[in-house]
Amino acid sequence: MPISPQQVVSLHYILRTADGATLDSSLDREPMDYLHGHDNILAALESALEGCDVGDKRIVSLTAAEGFGERDEALVQYFGRDAFGPGEIGVGMRFQARTPEGQRSVTVLEIGERQVKVDANHPLAGQALDWDVEILDIRDATRAELSAGHPLGLDVSHTEIEDKKVRR
Structure with missing residues (x-):
């Protein structure tokens, strides 16, 4: 049955930069499931x-624009330290910020x-x-x-229990 809308697809993936560096992989954990046609993954x-079948393997190359978007330097901004409330903050920490466009994740630079200098670009923005x-x-x-x-x-209640673990 080829992939089409209204279907749940289970897959393994390896995500790499265009130069071949591995960023993420599902091979050492459960496969990723998504509902096709419902914006669960990148468009x-x-x-x-679409149209792939069970057993198909494919390498899909996406431009930065097709992936997580181009970097927008206007999304690198400074905020007063008090905007982060009490507690310790560190470079690389991620926070949710309210913006006119809604909630956005920011990374402390x-x-x-x-x-505090933060970046609201997706960490993979600008990368093929x-x-x-x-x-x-x-x-x-x-x-x-x-x-x-x-x-x-x-x-x-409808799942087999094997070795005291519930299989997903």
Whole structure:
């Protein structure tokens, strides 16, 4: 059954930069599941997987714009240190910030006595990316999944228990 909208797709992936450095991989953990046609993954990646079948392997190369967007230096800003409240902050820490566009994740770049420099760009913004994907399973989504807009975990009452672990 080829991938089409309203289906739950289970896949393994390796995410690499265009120069081949591995950024993330699902190979050492559970496969990733997503509901096709519901914006659960990057649009360009989803489009490239349309029509694939179980067992298919594909390398999908995305430009920065197709991936997490181009870097926008206007999203690098300074905030007063008091905006972060009490507690210790450190370079590399991520916070949720309220912006006119809604909630946005920011990364701390520098910490001064009175100001903190943050970057609201996605950490992978500006990078071309390669997704090495293997399709493991495709199934029709349940009504509950379609209503939720994403895959749901299996109902434990209908799941086999093996070695005292609930399989997902």
